[in-house]
Amino acid sequence: MLSGLLNRRAFTEALEEAQDDASLVIFDVDRFKTINDRYGHASGDAVIVAVSQIFSGIFEGRDVIARLGGEEFGAIVHGRDLAERIARIEGVKTQIADHAIAVEGAAVKITISAGIADIWGERRKEVVYAAADKALYLAKALGRNRVVHESEWLNHVWHRSPAEEEQEAMPDCVEQHRYGHGI
Numbered sequence: 001m002l003s004g005l006l007n008r009r010a011f012t013e014a015l016e017e018a019q020d021d022a023s024l025v026i027f028d029v030d031r032f033k034t035i036n037d038r039y040g041h042a043s044g045d046a047v048i049v050a051v052s053q054i055f056s057g058i059f060e061g062r063d064v065i066a067r068l069g070g071e072e073f074g075a076i077v078h079g080r081d082l083a084e085r086i087a088r089i090e091g092v093k094t095q096i097a098d099h100a101i102a103v104e105g106a107a108v109k110i111t112i113s114a115g116i117a118d119i120w121g122e123r124r125k126e127v128v129y130a131a132a133d134k135a136l137y138l139a140k141a142l143g144r145n146r147v148v149h150e151s152e153w154l155n156h157v158w159h160r161s162p163a164e165e166e167q168e169a170m171p172d173c174v175e176q177h178r179y180g181h182g183i
Helices: 010-018 032-039 043-060 082-098 123-139 150-158 162-168 172-179
Strands: 022-029 063-068 073-080 099-101 107-110 113-117 148-149
Touching: 010 063, 010 073, 010 123, 022 043, 022 082, 022 123, 032 043, 032 107, 043 063, 043 073, 043 082, 043 099, 082 113, 082 148, 107 150, 113 123, 113 150, 123 148, 123 150, 148 150
Parallel strands: 113 148
Antiparallel strands: 022 073, 022 113, 063 073, 099 107
């Protein structure tokens, strides 16, 4: 196992058990494909291992961290309040951005983007996951290396310009062409 973290199936099970004082975070390594293309897949693997080690050192105790697939990771972060949880996630983002990773005779610095959604009451976990995923999408769309809470997504949608609404109506094939094979 490359990352040493839980896989998607185990993470989904942990998410089903999560309680009210937690947030779901979906992380994505920014521009990961560029690292694979420029330095090779072994370097991409080195990035996955390094990021996994950083996550493992930060998310412990009641927290859960997993590699969901590719360059995407998921965390269930516990804390007394939302501000504390967001501060921890911002800290993770900064720590990863400050960490040089050795790849093929060079050192690269990477960034991550994160989408956060809150777990509460009877809120279905599928809804939580979808909200975190939308927040991650917004973090990427706003320029990457960002942490976006689901409330920011709602605020952004509520205050969209007509040009943004028109852009959202574009077919998926246009979006895939614009961003390559993914965001």
